[in-house]
Amino acid sequence: MSNQGVSPQMMSFLEQEKKKAAVNEIIGQLTNICWDKCMSTPGRKLSWGEEQCLSNCAQRFFESSQILLQKIGQKSGSGGM
């Protein structure tokens, strides 16, 4: 019996955990950013306005990311960078 390194199951497990960690990271960062934009003094519960703001913030963030990515892609293509 020889040591052949990690099994396919282990590989798959590590891939999964990597993906989960990446999701956790982006959600954590986004909550951080959107909290600053949307929240002032914490109340007994999230107000409707605060909830809307947080929700909008998250969605606008991804839209913005797309636009920025496209723009940067254009600049690279034309040799501008």
Place this chain on the structure above:
Amino acid sequence: MDFAGGQSVQMPSESDMMHQVKAELATAYAQEFYNTVRDKCFKACVTSPSSSLSSSERTCLERCVDRYVEATQVVSQSAIKALQGHS
């Protein structure tokens, strides 16, 4: 297994390793969450530090943790929606 002149090493099972990875990741997430909440909530609730924490500051800090958890859920759900809507 016996190697000439060598010592036999007990390798942890993959199952053990997976458990350890999960445990370490959970600890890292919790640490990160705590650090963020601590900074946000201190900033939001203790605006003019005085010689002791007032009861309203204490209440604010406690509420803040709950609100931050809820904020994370709202952001999470919206992020999933945004990413699913994108083909």
